[in-house]
Amino acid sequence: xxxxDRVFWAGNEIIxxxxxRAGCNFYAGYPITPSSEIAxxxxxxxxxxxxxxxxxxxxxxxxxxxxxxxxxxxxxxxATSGPGFSLKQENLGYAIMTETPCVVVDVQRGGPSTxxxxxxxxGDIMQARWGTHGDHTIIALTPGYPVEVYRETVRAFxxxxxxxxPVILLIDEVIxxxxxxxxxxxxxxxxxxxxxxWYQEKYAENSFRPFFDFYQGKHIHxxxxxxxxxxxxxxxxxxxxxSIEHLVNKILLKQKDIERNESYMLDDAEIAIITFGSPGRAxxxxxDEARKEGIKVGLMRIITFWPFPKDTIRALVDxxxxxxxxEMNMGMLRMEVERAAMRRDVSLHGVNRVGGVPIEPxxxxxxxxxxxxxx
Amino acid sequence: MAFSYAEWLRPELMPHIWCPGCGxxxxxxxxxxxxxxxxxxxxxxxxxxxxxCTSRAPGYVNMNTLHTTHGRAMTFATGLxxxxxxRNVVVMAGDGDSxxxxxxxxxxxxxxxINITLVIVNNEIYGMTGGQFSPTTPGGSKAATxxxxxxxxxxxxxxxxxxxxxxxxxxxxxxxxIYLERLIKGGLSHKGFAVIEVMSNxxxxxxxxxxxxxxxxxxxxxxxNAVMLSKWEKLTAEEREGKYPIGVLHKDTEKPEYTEQxxxxxxxxxxxxxxxxxxxxxxxxxxxxxxxxxxxxPFEV
Numbered sequence: 205x206x207x208x209d210r211v212f213w214a215g216n217e218i219i220x221x222x223x224x225r226a227g228c229n230f231y232a233g234y235p236i237t238p239s240s241e242i243a244x245x246x247x248x249x250x251x252x253x254x255x256x257x258x259x260x261x262x263x264x265x266x267x268x269x270x271x272x273x274x275x276x277x278x279x280x281x282x283a284t285s286g287p288g289f290s291l292k293q294e295n296l297g298y299a300i301m302t303e304t305p306c307v308v309v310d311v312q313r314g315g316p317s318t319x320x321x322x323x324x325x326x327g328d329i330m331q332a333r334w335g336t337h338g339d340h341t342i343i344a345l346t347p348g349y350p351v352e353v354y355r356e357t358v359r360a361f362x363x364x365x366x367x368x369x370p371v372i373l374l375i376d377e378v379i380x381x382x383x384x385x386x387x388x389x390x391x392x393x394x395x396x397x398x399x400x401x402w403y404q405e406k407y408a409e410n411s412f413r414p415f416f417d418f419y420q421g422k423h424i425h426x427x428x429x430x431x432x433x434x435x436x437x438x439x440x441x442x443x444x445x446x447s448i449e450h451l452v453n454k455i456l457l458k459q460k461d462i463e464r465n466e467s468y469m470l471d472d473a474e475i476a477i478i479t480f481g482s483p484g485r486a487x488x489x490x491x492d493e494a495r496k497e498g499i500k501v502g503l504m505r506i507i508t509f510w511p512f513p514k515d516t517i518r519a520l521v522d523x524x525x526x527x528x529x530x531e532m533n534m535g536m537l538r539m540e541v542e543r544a545a546m547r548r549d550v551s552l553h554g555v556n557r558v559g560g561v562p563i564e565p566x567x568x569x570x571x572x573x574x575x576x577x578x579x
Numbered sequence: 580m581a582f583s584y585a586e587w588l589r590p591e592l593m594p595h596i597w598c599p600g601c602g603x604x605x606x607x608x609x610x611x612x613x614x615x616x617x618x619x620x621x622x623x624x625x626x627x628x629x630x631x632c633t634s635r636a637p638g639y640v641n642m643n644t645l646h647t648t649h650g651r652a653m654t655f656a657t658g659l660x661x662x663x664x665x666r667n668v669v670v671m672a673g674d675g676d677s678x679x680x681x682x683x684x685x686x687x688x689x690x691x692x693i694n695i696t697l698v699i700v701n702n703e704i705y706g707m708t709g710g711q712f713s714p715t716t717p718g719g720s721k722a723a724t725x726x727x728x729x730x731x732x733x734x735x736x737x738x739x740x741x742x743x744x745x746x747x748x749x750x751x752x753x754x755x756x757i758y759l760e761r762l763i764k765g766g767l768s769h770k771g772f773a774v775i776e777v778m779s780n781x782x783x784x785x786x787x788x789x790x791x792x793x794x795x796x797x798x799x800x801x802x803x804n805a806v807m808l809s810k811w812e813k814l815t816a817e818e819r820e821g822k823y824p825i826g827v828l829h830k831d832t833e834k835p836e837y838t839e840q841x842x843x844x845x846x847x848x849x850x851x852x853x854x855x856x857x858x859x860x861x862x863x864x865x866x867x868x869x870x871x872x873x874x875x876x877p878f879e880v
Contacts, residue, residue, distance in 0.1 A: 230662060251848035256661045256841070261687035265654040268647065268684075272627075272658025275645065276666075280658070298648050418643040418659065419666055421622050425589075425638060427646035436592060437638060437646075 209388040215353050215379040216241035216283075219309055220249065222357035223281050227397050228307070229255035230278035232269035234262055234288060238322035238377045239311040242283040263291035267308070271299050274306045275426060277400060277417045279361055283309035286328055287318060290335065296370055297336030298428045300451065303368035303411050305403075307360045310372060311380045312532075314560050323560025324377035326481055326532040332372045333510050339448050341455040343462060344372040344510040346480040350386040353379060355394060356507065362395035363462065365403040367455055368411045374509065376532060378482035378562045412450045456511055464507040465516060469495065473502030475575055476524040478517060478541055480506040483530040483555075483563040490568035499576045506537075514544035521545040526575045530555035530563050551575070587611045587621065589641050596635055600794025602753035602779030606700050607636045609756045610671070613763040624667040627656040629681060632707045632781075633673035633700040650680030653688040656695050664694075664838035669767070674701040675713040678734055682714070688772055689743035693837035696766045696773045699736060702781035710784030721788040736776050741829045746771035748829040752778040754802035758825075765827060771836045778805065778823065 213221065220242050223231075231250055233243040243259070250257040256273060260266040266282050273280040284292060289310045299306055312328045314320030332344040343363050347356035357373060364371040391397075400417060408415050413435040416422040429437035430444045438444065455462070466484070469491055470476060477487045484505035494501045504520055506513060521527055521541070527550060529538040538554045545552075555571045557563050588611075597603050614624065621642040628634035630649035637644035647655045652670050660668045677685050677699050688695070704722060705711040712722035712729045715736060719728045740748045747769040751759035759777060766773030780786065780797040791797040806814065808826035 230658070232658060248848075251841075251845045252852045254845060254849070258657070258661060260654065260657075261683055264651060265657075265684055265687070268651040268654025269658030269661070271647075272645070272655035272660075273662040274658075275655075276625075276659045276662025278662040280662075294648055295651060295654075418625050418645070419623060419663060423621065423642055423644075425644045425646070427638065428648055429646065436589075 210385055211388060212383060212385045213350065214241065214381050214383040215350065215375055216311065216381070217245060218350055218353045219283070219357050219373065219375075220245035222354040223307070223361070224249055224253065225394075225397070226358040226361035227279045227399075228281050228361065229253065230270070230273035230280040231256070231282065232258040232260050232266040232273065232280070233282050233284065234260055234266045236263070236285045236288040238313055238380050239283040239285045239288075239309060241380075242309060242311075263288040264294060267292040267295035267299075270306050271295060271302070271304050274299075274304045275418050277419070279305075281307040281309065281361075283311065285311045285322070286313045286315045286325075289328055289331060293331070293335040297338065297340070299370040300336065300340045300342070301428050301430075302426050303413060304370075304426070305364035305368055306370050307357075307364055308370055308372050310374050312374060312376050314558065320560040322377055324482065324532055324562055325558065325560070326376050326483075327536070327558070328374060329509060329533070329536050332374055339452060341452050342372060342510050343367065343369060343455060343508070344374050345507065346374045346509045347507060348379065348466075348481055348484040348505055350384045351389060352507065354386070355389055358397065359395040362397070365398070365400065366407050366410065367458070368407070368415070369455065372510070374481075376481045410454050412447050459511045459513075462508050462511060463513050463516065465513055466503070466505040466507065468503040468505070470502030470504060470520065473500050474525045474579065475499065475501040475528060475572060476520055476526075477501065477503045477528045477530065477568065477572075478506070478520070478537065479503070479530045480509055480537065481532075483532065483568075486563045486565045487530055487568045489565035490572060493565065493569050494572045494576075497573075499572060501572050501576075512540055512544065514540075517541055517544040518546065521547065521550055525579050526551035526553065528553045528555060528568070528571050528575060530568050530571070532557050532563060534558060582612060582615065584608065584611065587615065587641055589639055592639055595639055597632060598783045600780070600782060601632070602702065602777075602798065603633050603636065603700055605753045605756050606633075606698060606759070606777050606779060607639070607671070609759050610669070610698055610763055611640065613760050613767055614669070617764060617767050619667055619767070624669065625656070625659050627652050627659065627668060627670045629672050629676040631673040631676045631705070633671055634676055636671045650676055650682075651684060652676065653681060653684040653695075653697065657688065657691070657693055660693055660695055660838065661841065664842070667767075668695045670695060670697045672697065672699055673706070674699060674703060674715040674736070675705045678714040678736055678739075685740070686743045689740050689745035689774070691837040692744055692746050692771045692834050694770055694772070696763075696769075696775070698763065698766075699774065699776045700779045701736065701776050702779040702785060703733075704781045704785035706781045706784045710788065716785075720785070723784070737774070737828050740774045744772075744834070745774050745829070746831040746834050747773035747827070749774070749827045750776045750778070750823065750825045752801050752805050752825060753780065754798050754805075762827065769830070771831070771834060
């Protein structure tokens, strides 16, 4: 076996290179930090590979162009950050409704509004889930380590093609701008990278409208109006009901196939930490330190954030005495954990940083000690 | 020669949503005839729209059709065109759709000069939402949201597009479909961003509130204010009051077209990669070979 390629990249570089690996040949974006490096790198790489790079007039246009590019047969992606992600919600909803595969990267920064550019935050998880109007489900991935950012970027393209949906790749600024060395995964360590027609043959049932791109000789009609299985607008209540149930269930019913988490020292844990993104790394260090002090604590780090791993969390919460949720927001994940636990007596604690600084191991360790004393 | 609309339409989706007497049907039929006579193929043409009365057009046409979000048609069309530059892309949009919510996209599409034809049906009102004033509603007009008369000055869409860099800008109206067909064909055959503004009637929402409730009368009124460009140029400012010029208002065949520019950029990038690879290979070939240094060590793992 050859010596594997070892690289020294920051999260944004990883996303750009992994997107190319995943066959991405279309990017449309609008300048915004802290996601800027993704666009800059792809403006260099995509023309070399015969792909399209577009810098559009605004975030809305970028999302529109991505959907247009995807319907033209491309593997399309855009990248943005909080305020830009807000603007993208309109055409993101269009991609959901028209079941057009694409990948949307959101490098989260402090908000609301212009917020704290470009300090780290994790305040967009609910926007990723519910930012666009109407009933739908979404897939959102929250990788935490360089090699995982690479793998999950490739998986984002795969999932978007399988489930005919936009996939959100949600990272925080710490991951985006931390440069580390890692080994590039081999093909067998990655999800499949296949052309559109491969998915058309295998996953036709995941598309309500005819599963074709433009210019495939089928004269398809694509509309953001609620449509029937032929793709044309309808207001027949039964068909509208069926189409929305399809949008929701095609992802929710496959949760087990999509779910990914990291479990660390949970087997005998009395205290569970549930977190995602860069706080997952700080938490792992805290777990190691607490274990040295004899505290039985473990970590669940969520990698597939949406659909939410509620069954896994419910089972976990039933087996521990307390749960700590570190996150760079005021408790969005904690609220979901509370809902998943369905227990009013669960001892649930947050570590919440919204000041624009990353969560550090000592922040989590102090909370572990405090919770442990109260057990 | 007999022309079969049936081949170009989706009759199973009729009846359409447009009011009796609406001008949009005339524009759509004219566009279809233009594409047919240009030899455009239904399989290799993408037909894009936004939201509004006009933007319902693609649903009725038997080709690859894309009904997008309000104002955003040009953004989707740009993505579609860039993904497959050899295919034709045509867009239909209304005045509210393209000039208000889509104004920014319109301007930048003109600036890029991408090879797409945009047909704007300007009926000077938001029809579908119930007759609110649009950016092209003439000052003083009554609308659902201007019961005391509209104080917002109107846009001259053609002037806007010319200033923003579109390379084919024409204006026609629904009372003369033969002439409109010439203008649209001029746009379809033009290499670059072509805008054809079509003055049309909305007697339901505009005319009813502004002393033109009868569709035929409103169409006649629209036609009576149209002045051929050659004649327009000789009119005084006073004589131009309330009237508008029709014809090919602007044509530029010099400005580079966007997909062609992009293809050149791709080639440049690829040539640079090839050149860099050649240099790396050359440097590699000058390195001492393993044989020259006694071959690979038997102890190497």
